[in-house]
Amino acid sequence: LNCFEPQKTSNLKHLYPSLTVFITFLAIFFEMPTTLLIADDEEAPREQLRAALKKHWPEAKIVAATEHGVDAWDSFLEHEPQACFLDIQMPGLTGIEVAQRIAQTQLPCAIVFCTAYNDHAVKAFDAGAVDYVLKPLDDTRFAQAVQRVQGRIAKPADSQLPAEVLALLGATKSAHKPLRSLQASIGKEVRLIRVDDVIYFESDQRYTKVIYTQGGADAEALIRTPLKELLAGLDAERFWQVHRSVIVNTDHIASAVRVDESNMHIVLRGRGETLPVSRAFQGLFRGQ
Amino acid sequence: MTQAINPFIQPGDGPWMRRYLNWAAKHYDKFPEPQRSEAAAFDHWLYSRRSIPALLAALALLGGLQLAIMSAGAGFWLALLVVGLMVMMGVLAVSRAWLGTEGMEYLTKKPIKGWRRDPMLGMLWLAGIAFLGSPWGYMFGRAMRYPDQVSVQQLALWGWESVRGNAPITLALVGFAMGVVVITQAVRRQRMAHELERLQMQRERDAQAALATKAELKVLQAQIQPHFVFNTLAALQHWTDTQDPRASDLLRTLTRFLRRSTDSMAQELVPLRDELALVSDYLHIMQQRIGTQRLRFEVSGDDATHEQQIPPAVLLSLVENAVEHGISASLSGGEVRVAHRLTGDHVWIEVSNTGTDLADEITEGVGLSNCRARLAAHFGASAELSLKRLEPPPGALATLRWSMKVA
Numbered sequence: 262l263n264c265f266e267p268q269k270t271s272n273l274k275h276l277y278p279s280l281t282v283f284i285t286f287l288a289i290f291f292e293m294p295t296t297l298l299i300a301d302d303e304e305a306p307r308e309q310l311r312a313a314l315k316k317h318w319p320e321a322k323i324v325a326a327t328e329h330g331v332d333a334w335d336s337f338l339e340h341e342p343q344a345c346f347l348d349i350q351m352p353g354l355t356g357i358e359v360a361q362r363i364a365q366t367q368l369p370c371a372i373v374f375c376t377a378y379n380d381h382a383v384k385a386f387d388a389g390a391v392d393y394v395l396k397p398l399d400d401t402r403f404a405q406a407v408q409r410v411q412g413r414i415a416k417p418a419d420s421q422l423p424a425e426v427l428a429l430l431g432a433t434k435s436a437h438k439p440l441r442s443l444q445a446s447i448g449k450e451v452r453l454i455r456v457d458d459v460i461y462f463e464s465d466q467r468y469t470k471v472i473y474t475q476g477g478a479d480a481e482a483l484i485r486t487p488l489k490e491l492l493a494g495l496d497a498e499r500f501w502q503v504h505r506s507v508i509v510n511t512d513h514i515a516s517a518v519r520v521d522e523s524n525m526h527i528v529l530r531g532r533g534e535t536l537p538v539s540r541a542f543q544g545l546f547r548g549q
Numbered sequence: 550m551t552q553a554i555n556p557f558i559q560p561g562d563g564p565w566m567r568r569y570l571n572w573a574a575k576h577y578d579k580f581p582e583p584q585r586s587e588a589a590a591f592d593h594w595l596y597s598r599r600s601i602p603a604l605l606a607a608l609a610l611l612g613g614l615q616l617a618i619m620s621a622g623a624g625f626w627l628a629l630l631v632v633g634l635m636v637m638m639g640v641l642a643v644s645r646a647w648l649g650t651e652g653m654e655y656l657t658k659k660p661i662k663g664w665r666r667d668p669m670l671g672m673l674w675l676a677g678i679a680f681l682g683s684p685w686g687y688m689f690g691r692a693m694r695y696p697d698q699v700s701v702q703q704l705a706l707w708g709w710e711s712v713r714g715n716a717p718i719t720l721a722l723v724g725f726a727m728g729v730v731v732i733t734q735a736v737r738r739q740r741m742a743h744e745l746e747r748l749q750m751q752r753e754r755d756a757q758a759a760l761a762t763k764a765e766l767k768v769l770q771a772q773i774q775p776h777f778v779f780n781t782l783a784a785l786q787h788w789t790d791t792q793d794p795r796a797s798d799l800l801r802t803l804t805r806f807l808r809r810s811t812d813s814m815a816q817e818l819v820p821l822r823d824e825l826a827l828v829s830d831y832l833h834i835m836q837q838r839i840g841t842q843r844l845r846f847e848v849s850g851d852d853a854t855h856e857q858q859i860p861p862a863v864l865l866s867l868v869e870n871a872v873e874h875g876i877s878a879s880l881s882g883g884e885v886r887v888a889h890r891l892t893g894d895h896v897w898i899e900v901s902n903t904g905t906d907l908a909d910e911i912t913e914g915v916g917l918s919n920c921r922a923r924l925a926a927h928f929g930a931s932a933e934l935s936l937k938r939l940e941p942p943p944g945a946l947a948t949l950r951w952s953m954k955v956a
Binding site: 302303304305306308309312329331350352353377378395396397398490 | 775776779780782783784785786787788790791838839840877878879880
């Protein structure tokens with residue numbers, strides 16, 4: 262992880278937003294495919310969404326079709342798609358929670374919610390810039406939603422969800438059971454690790470590496486639960502995801518250091534190693 | 550003869566009564582409401598055969614009074630005068646008490662102020678004036694008759710004679726009037742209390758009816774959730790678009806489910822067999838939608854329970870909860886089990902899911918409390934509905950139990 266050599270900082274910082282716009286225009290000009298993510302926990306509506314997109318937006322590329330919120334969020338970090346079509350009721354993270362996480366990143370992404378029933382949450386979408394479509398999909402309405410998304414991608418500044426709309430949607434948040442402890446098998450022993458003692462989690466292929474303190478000393482363990490699934494059970498205020506494969510306890514962050522325009526890392530309290538902060542999460546460290 | 554609709558005329562009134570009421574209507578209208586209808590009701594009573602016993606009784610009372618006064622030594626005409634005065638006083642007192650202060654104000658269009666607002670004090674005032682006035686009249690009369698005897702002492706003597714002679718009659722009249730006022734007021738108060746009670750009961754009945762309608766609506770909503778229907782339609786739409794063979798099976802099950810729910814909705818109780826069939830259809834639809842990997846289910850138990858009656862959609866609500874909060878919320882899915890059996894006098898039904906654990910603080914939604922209320926309404930205190938963690942975890946177990954003796 263110690264792969265970040267301090268580099269000379271350049272003066273391109275202020276050009277960064279314009280660069281994003283420029284790249285987006287380039288993409289449109291050269292007809293680089295727009296990347297899309299779709300998420301629905303049921304197979305039929307997911308496939309219907311895929312078919313509808315193929316029909317109404319043939320030049321776009323579906324980079325991920327996920328079956329639940331946890332996967333959707335992880336795939337978002339992996340592919341950084343330009344638009345997401347999210348079902349609302351999904352296990353792990355609801356579509357709204359995924360959208361909230363996306364909104365907290367600095368990545369521009371247009372979001373369309375797909376829901377079966379015109380309930381109170383839908384009223385909130387009407388108020389904001391967010392779009393929604395009802396299932397079963399209606400061709401005309403879906404084409405309209407696609408047009409709106411295309412318009413928003415052309416103007417990346419507008420593509421983020423307004424914070425107040427997300428706050429309105431907070432009411433539909435699903436109640437996750439907060440995780441209190443983790444179980445790690447070490448030989449024949451099953452060790453219980455209090456979540457409060459964890460310094461950070463790091464994804465390690467099929468396992469998750471847990472670095473934690475125990476009686477003043479630091480220890481390490483491997484658990485079977487994938488990092489993305491742990492996320493739903495962790496207190497988002499306390500545990501920050503700073504990278505697709507790293508979740509860190511904010512109590513142990515000493516500082517964040519910008520390396521260059523696109524790289525940043527954090528230094529942990531009383532520990533030698535640094536952890537990478539990916540582009541999506543650099544907004545967490547704005548300085549006040 | 551065209552006549553404006555007279556609200557005081559009742560069906561069955563004869564031609565004379567009608568003519569009288571047409572004349573009296575404009576006078577009734579001078580009174581405020583309850584007195585207005587009371588006056589009409591009184592007239593209806595007075596001018597019918599029903600009043601004959603009361604009139605005879607009144608006649609007997611007055612005759613008795615006349616004879617009593619005569620036997621005390623008064624002459625016929627004097628006794629008649631006293632009786633007449635008593636009747637007048639009675640009528641005045643009854644009218645005053647019947648109208649009440651507000652009624653008087655309404656009738657005279659003038660505000661009544663101060664102590665006059667109290668009919669009792671008014672009565673005392675009238676009696677006091679009469680009592681104080683009478684010795685002067687007596688003195689004057691005597692002085693006219695025996696002008697030669699007039700002196701200060703003699704006038705005082707006549708005055709005292711009048712006071713002493715009048716006092717019992719005055720007291721009797723005042724007592725009688727006050728009695729009438731008290732009785733009238735008491736009767737009025739009692740009637741108002743009755744009326745109030747009737748209105749209260751009416752309101753309660755209305756509220757209960759509204760509550761029942763609301764509960765029925767909730768049953769309707771509980772049984773056919775729009776989320777469920779539209780999500781199922783979304784799957785159907787896709788499978789018909791792609792000519793997937795799953796479409797026809799799903800459509801058949803959905804149709805059967807909807808027909809069964811609308812049928813049982815209209816009933817207060819349904820056989821458990823029907824409810825179990827409904828639950829199986831629901832689970833089948835959900836399984837087709839979310840896949841056999843995510844949802845496995847089993848409905849099993851004693852055939853003996855099939856004939857037991859249960860309020861519709863109670864069991865379905867429990868199963869919907871198990872699927873929505875247990876299975877759909879879990880990343881890996883799980884199994885839903887519905888088990889029913891008879892033990893002694895009790896019917897037991899268990900709904901378990903192996904999806905997600907219950908949250909630490911079990912928050913009972915409207916669905917569960919609604920189920921509980923409907924079970925209690927049919928099976929009384931013998932009905933129990935509990936929700937707890939499934940052992941071994943993860944999962945939740947809802948247990949439903951009621952006594953057949955009550956049912």
